[in-house]
Amino acid sequence: MRTHSRWPVRAATAALLITAAACGQEEPPPAAPRAQAATTTCAAKGDLTMWERSGGNKQMVDMLVAAWNTKNPDCEIKLTYIPHTEMVGKIAQGVASGEVPDLLGMDLIYAPQFEKEQQLVDLTGQLKDWPELKTASKGHMTVATWENRLYGVPLYADVSALFYNKDLFTRAGLDPDKPPTSLAELRTYADKITALGGGVKGYYLPGNCAGCNIFTVGPLMWASGATIEAAGPGDEPLVGDGVKQVLQFTRDMVAAGNVPEGARAENGETFHLQFGSGKVGMMGTGNFNITLARQQNPKMSFGIALLPGMTPNSSASFIGGDLVVVPKGSKRVNDAVNVMKFLLSDEVQTEVYAKALNLTTRTDMVNNKYFQAEPLVQDVAKALTVGRTPYTVTFFEQINSPQGPWLKMLQRAYYRDDALDTVIADAKKEMKAIASRS
CATH class of the missing domain: 3.40.190.10 (Periplasmic binding protein-like II)
Incomplete structure (x- = not known):
């Protein structure tokens, strides 16, 4: 993938x-x-x-x-x-x-x-x-x-990074040479880009793709000091304040209308085509999108930055x-x-x-x-220097399964009003049970 x-x-x-x-x-x-x-x-x-x-x-x-x-x-x-x-x-x-x-x-x-x-x-x-x-x-x-x-x-x-549309930055009154360095800045920039209207949205979250999310949302949690997967039996998954902070950030982004409604059904089949549409201000995606975006939209000017965390100038990537x-x-x-x-x-x-x-x-x-x-x-x-790769023999069951606890947790955060502490606790319990069976 x-x-x-x-x-x-x-x-x-x-x-x-x-x-x-x-x-x-x-x-x-x-x-x-x-x-x-x-x-x-x-x-x-x-x-x-x-x-x-x-x-x-x-x-x-x-x-x-x-x-x-x-x-x-x-x-x-x-x-x-x-x-x-x-x-x-x-x-x-x-x-x-x-x-x-x-x-x-x-x-x-x-x-x-x-x-x-x-x-x-x-x-x-x-x-x-x-x-x-x-x-x-x-x-x-x-x-x-x-x-x-x-x-x-x-x-x-393949590494994940933050791709941003410089043309939309300019139209929204943002400096095209200064991408966001924290999630708070990312939210502010996304609000301004979405306000342009005409089908333009500030950010993209793939709503039905477990793998896309560990590739692009997982690093937001890592950059915020969190641990996601349980490496083996007895390990504690979803550790750190960054888990809840990032879930709140993504919930707020969806609620603010900064994410296209169609993203809710994104299962990975068209994920690689979203940035090149020219309608998305910022999104986490991979190095492969450089060539694809150029092929889709030759006139679009864009830049690449590291995926940020809660603290300014924190960053991470999925390798x-x-x-x-x-x-x-x-x-x-x-x-x-x-x-x-x-x-x-x-x-x-x-x-x-x-x-x-x-x-x-x-x-x-x-x-x-x-x-x-x-x-x-x-x-x-540059993402290679801040990247990581989950290390577990149950990666599919914990993270990448379309029916697994990772995607369930994210969808509840993105699209429902369930208390985030409960959402995390439920996912944690299921991931621990999966790891214990390994």
Whole structure:
């Protein structure tokens, strides 16, 4: 999900994971091949197979694979896209049956689930001393680690930020070069933009999309000092005054008419098109919207800032995207590691990621000649330094399920008059129960 709209995991998937884990208990999995010095070329000849989920940053992944294949014609990557809704189950089934690709592009949010079940190859010995990892996206590296063991590196990054329409700022008498730095300022600016009328609204909240909201409203809570998910059994979710403060902020924004009425039905399918309409003053969205907004509305002038919290100059971001990992049973672990080295290399970070105006996955590579031609990419790249990624094996059930407690809580806050303390307490109870079952 480029916008973290929907990540369904079926009960059958959980069963497959359990089955695969049970198989591993009957016969200990083979040790990873002896570590060797990683290069950006082949360790052995013959094609490598790779699976990647559909619905992600296909353009970026295709370019990365093409770059590897150009440099390594003796061991080209043969890439297969798997429907996003089928990916988790297919991986689990492949590990259980031994029919796996040599390497995987995996939605980073699900990595802890597979790491816990020992379905991925532990690459700690081969990766831990790489200097490139010191500046690799923190969100990616957090979920690539389980119990201090390392299982992968970033494939591509999506981050959330505050996009704002400079044309509407000017019309509303606001300084187009001074975006809001707190939620109080954001509310004031939104009121002025909505007052322009003509279908223009100051802000956008996706009312029926759990993933869109953790991507864009979750950071407002983090920036306000809150914790959202329960990482595991016994952990307390929805901790901190920022939870209630942000829920009150969003409730007030809806009540003031600053959010389009149609946003109530937004399930993620059209989320990425809202900002480019030119009718929304500000919204949380992702770096992918730079290109989309330009394509939709070439004449629109817009800027990008960090998503703010309650306190002035506080900020946070959701770091999403994919990891490169190696499934248990891969026969080309050393070559898969070499692909990872290739992806993190200075040359690829600059000449593939940056040249295509995609975020680099190393924070020390954002100051490059290509981003100078598109300052908005540099602006959104700042989110990498304040970003985080939820870390839990029950992310779908707690956060991303359309029927889960996260979206229920938000909808009650946005559209009903229920006491917010009760709304939070109900969601907290349900999230704790889900985490306890993990």
